[in-house]
Amino acid sequence: MSKFWSPFVQDLVPYVPGEQPKITNLVKLNTNENPYPPSPKVIEAMRAQVSADLRLYPDPNCDSLKKAVADFYQLESAQVFVGNGSDEVLAHAFYALFQHNKPLLFPDISYSFYPVYCNLYGIEAKQIALDEDFQINPADYQQDNGGVIFPNPNAPTGCLLALTAVEQILQSNPNSVVLVDEAYIDFGGQTAVGLVNQYPNLLVCQTLSKSRSLAGARVGLAIGHVDLIEALERVKNSFNSFPIDRVAMAGAVAAFEDKTYFEQSCAKVVAGREQLTQALLALGFEVLPSAANFVFASHVEKEAAEIAAKLRENAILVRHFKQERIEQFLRITVGTEQENQRLIDVLQQIL
Numbered sequence: 001m002s003k004f005w006s007p008f009v010q011d012l013v014p015y016v017p018g019e020q021p022k023i024t025n026l027v028k029l030n031t032n033e034n035p036y037p038p039s040p041k042v043i044e045a046m047r048a049q050v051s052a053d054l055r056l057y058p059d060p061n062c063d064s065l066k067k068a069v070a071d072f073y074q075l076e077s078a079q080v081f082v083g084n085g086s087d088e089v090l091a092h093a094f095y096a097l098f099q100h101n102k103p104l105l106f107p108d109i110s111y112s113f114y115p116v117y118c119n120l121y122g123i124e125a126k127q128i129a130l131d132e133d134f135q136i137n138p139a140d141y142q143q144d145n146g147g148v149i150f151p152n153p154n155a156p157t158g159c160l161l162a163l164t165a166v167e168q169i170l171q172s173n174p175n176s177v178v179l180v181d182e183a184y185i186d187f188g189g190q191t192a193v194g195l196v197n198q199y200p201n202l203l204v205c206q207t208l209s210k211s212r213s214l215a216g217a218r219v220g221l222a223i224g225h226v227d228l229i230e231a232l233e234r235v236k237n238s239f240n241s242f243p244i245d246r247v248a249m250a251g252a253v254a255a256f257e258d259k260t261y262f263e264q265s266c267a268k269v270v271a272g273r274e275q276l277t278q279a280l281l282a283l284g285f286e287v288l289p290s291a292a293n294f295v296f297a298s299h300v301e302k303e304a305a306e307i308a309a310k311l312r313e314n315a316i317l318v319r320h321f322k323q324e325r326i327e328q329f330l331r332i333t334v335g336t337e338q339e340n341q342r343l344i345d346v347l348q349q350i351l
């Protein structure tokens with residue numbers, strides 16, 4: 001603390017991201033990055049931007065990227081918002097679209113950035129318990145609120161909510177924005193994007209960090225009714241007019257255009273997830289059904305914190321949350337085949 005801090009900053013409780021340590025030969029399965037590189041076409045498009053033109057500002061409206069996303073989903077560009085990672089898009093949505101005089105509803109076990117944004121923007125958080133199988137029950141979201149947000153698939157559980165259940169939540173909340181955070185949807189779920197023309201209260205957020213292997217480029221997006229997008233644009237243009245740089249923009253456009261590579265890369269991750277799940281089950285883990293690029297697993301005998309510490313001694317990082325209900329679980333990102341095998345080999349020794 002310092003005398004120069006505003007009273008506001010003294011009360012801030014920031015988000016703690018998964019660590020990015022500088023250890024060589026690290027098997028990094030703690031932050032859900034994609035184990036496979038971006039498409040070669042993405043790299044090529046980004047390289048082409050490294051030129052004298054970097055002296056010029058990028059397009060503040062991100063027209064080429066909005067068009068690429070709109071074409072991918074057969075929507076209008078005006079239904080698309082883009083930002084510097086979906087974390088930034090989420091921040092703008094919290095500020096622009098959730099009513100600040102009523103509680104925001106979200107699951108008790110979900111993305112830990114949501115309570116941080118509530119704190120930052122002065123929004124009351126009302127956390128709704130997942131059921132005993134760690135599932136979202138749509139009936140629990142039929143109560144007075146200033147907005148609803150949940151990841152689908154959920155994080156860190158990996159559990160998918162069926163699109164019919166998402167629709168139930170939309171129907172029971174006609175007067176609030178329902179934000180579906182689809183950071184992991186491409187690994188096996190059905191996106192709610194197809195519902196945006198039907199539900200003016202639906203905002204879908206996605207990111208290029210996971211299924212499109214571009215965590216390092218920081219690009220996220222939101223799709224919804226033009227009125228919701230307009231609100232996000234107002235906040236964005238009151239905050240930072242140029243959130244997406246020239247290099248990231250070109251890479252993101254190419255990532256949406258190279259559908260074949262995207263689909264192959266997602267299929268490899270899904271196959272890896274199924275192999276990893278089987279191997280963990282054989283080692284005595286319970287594994288929640290995952291539709292994401294990670295699994296959430298708990299060992300029948302051994303403490304999760306101890307397993308995580310021992311893995312770390314062997315240069316393997318996984319994520320452990322010291323949080324009620326899930327303290328015996330580990331969130332393990334699906335790696336390459338070799339990384340998954342290394343994890344299983346080391347687990348065999350530890351257990």
Ligand SMILES: *Cc1c(COP(=O)(O)O)cnc(C)c1O
Pocket residue numbers: 032084085086087088111151155181183206207208209215218219220
């Ligand atoms: C990774 C993740 C994000 C953030 O993605 P960025 O685009 O990298 O900021 C948002 N929501 C959830 C649930 C995530 O897991």
